[in-house]
Amino acid sequence: MKRDTRIVKAGRSPLDHHGVVNPPVYHASTILKGSLESFRDGDKTPLEGVYYGHFGTPTTFAFEDAVAALEGYDRCVAVPTGIGAIAVPLLALLSAGDHVLVPDNSYGPTRRFCNNYLARFGIETTYYDQSIGGGIAALMTPKTRMVVLEAPGSLTFEVPDSPAIIAAAHAHGAKVMMDNTWSGGVYFAAKGFGVDISVQAATKYLSGHSDVMMGTICMDAALHRKIKRTQIDFGYSVAPDDCYLAQRGLRTLGIRLERHQESALTVAGWLRTRPEVKRLLHPAFADCPGHDYWKRDFTGSTGLFAVVLHDTRQEAVDALVDALEFFGIGESWGGFESLVSHPNPRKVRTAVPWTEAGQVVRFYVGLEDPLDLIADLEKGFNQMAAIG
Ligand SMILES: *Cc1c(COP(=O)(O)O)cnc(C)c1O
Numbered sequence: 001m002k003r004d005t006r007i008v009k010a011g012r013s014p015l016d017h018h019g020v021v022n023p024p025v026y027h028a029s030t031i032l033k034g035s036l037e038s039f040r041d042g043d044k045t046p047l048e049g050v051y052y053g054h055f056g057t058p059t060t061f062a063f064e065d066a067v068a069a070l071e072g073y074d075r076c077v078a079v080p081t082g083i084g085a086i087a088v089p090l091l092a093l094l095s096a097g098d099h100v101l102v103p104d105n106s107y108g109p110t111r112r113f114c115n116n117y118l119a120r121f122g123i124e125t126t127y128y129d130q131s132i133g134g135g136i137a138a139l140m141t142p143k144t145r146m147v148v149l150e151a152p153g154s155l156t157f158e159v160p161d162s163p164a165i166i167a168a169a170h171a172h173g174a175k176v177m178m179d180n181t182w183s184g185g186v187y188f189a190a191k192g193f194g195v196d197i198s199v200q201a202a203t204k205y206l207s208g209h210s211d212v213m214m215g216t217i218c219m220d221a222a223l224h225r226k227i228k229r230t231q232i233d234f235g236y237s238v239a240p241d242d243c244y245l246a247q248r249g250l251r252t253l254g255i256r257l258e259r260h261q262e263s264a265l266t267v268a269g270w271l272r273t274r275p276e277v278k279r280l281l282h283p284a285f286a287d288c289p290g291h292d293y294w295k296r297d298f299t300g301s302t303g304l305f306a307v308v309l310h311d312t313r314q315e316a317v318d319a320l321v322d323a324l325e326f327f328g329i330g331e332s333w334g335g336f337e338s339l340v341s342h343p344n345p346r347k348v349r350t351a352v353p354w355t356e357a358g359q360v361v362r363f364y365v366g367l368e369d370p371l372d373l374i375a376d377l378e379k380g381f382n383q384m385a386a387i388g
Helices: 003-009 036-044 058-071 082-093 108-121 133-139 162-171 221-233 240-250 253-272 291-297 314-322 370-386
Strands: 075-079 099-103 124-128 144-150 175-179 197-201 215-219 277-281 304-309 339-341 360-364
Touching (some): 003 058, 003 253, 058 240, 075 221, 082 144, 082 175, 082 197, 082 221, 099 108, 108 124, 124 133, 133 162, 144 162, 162 175, 215 221, 253 277, 253 304, 253 360, 253 370, 314 360, 314 370
Parallel strands (some): 099 144, 144 175
Antiparallel strands (some): 075 215, 277 304
């Protein structure tokens, strides 16, 4: 089956549900058994099958099966948020005294989790220069058990040499967890590259409509038990209605991503010609650090990228952003509507300080007509010029 066929077919079996096309929503806490014997049987394998509402229902399993099939792993575990999908494997696989390597350009709350929680439990985090490649071997200690990857980085979009980092981690006996949200699990084949655990904020592209919070953790069978157990022990179960919405969003993932890709390339290409823009941080353009790795390792790009402006003034960004009509001002991305935000990488970096003076503006290109978006941005730049 080719990718788009898998996206449409995976995790559904209509004939098991009176021919209903989509998996039905099962609301459940109690799961009744016909006899005490079958209750005891179920108790032997609580992490498999329908056992107790908190452990998942057929609605949860249908969504998880669909995402596992999309990413090519044996199993998927759904959790209530993207950050939960990052926290659970770290908690499942690390113990006091262990060491984890995390890229310096990673998603802010990932750093927060490492600094505020892993540290309290005696697990040490080292932030590495995302351009380090195979050089990461030098940062590994006998206690290094996990290496985190994010490609591209959250605010500034540098693309790492993933195969070199993965190879170094495995040579050391460490597991690799990747935040694969940007590619939607579609344009970067984490499993093919040997990533042990591929996580996504399903809040973003997988659900795709700005109305669901969810995270997905994909892994092979050998790691499933530990990760599922941790999810259950922390009480991170997902609501069946959210699973339903997320699987409904998933069915159009292929065509949505193609449109996000095409429109973002159009908008980014236009931004690149603007005199106000100093540098375009979009992995598919040569200006972006790691562009050659993107070309080698990815099969496409998506809707999220940033620019560095020549202007160093906050007022200039305020004028630009406040003038925009079609780019909403708000957190998150991955929905159908365009968004703009104003990150400050200077505040978060520790391994490789961000020294570029110009203001950074992050754009998420939604499913609107890109020509409307470009006209909107032109209006924003005019407003920026008007403040002198
Ligand atoms: C949004 C995001 C997350 C976290 O997702 P939530 O569902 O908001 O918790 C994780 N990683 C990346 C790259 C994200 O953009």
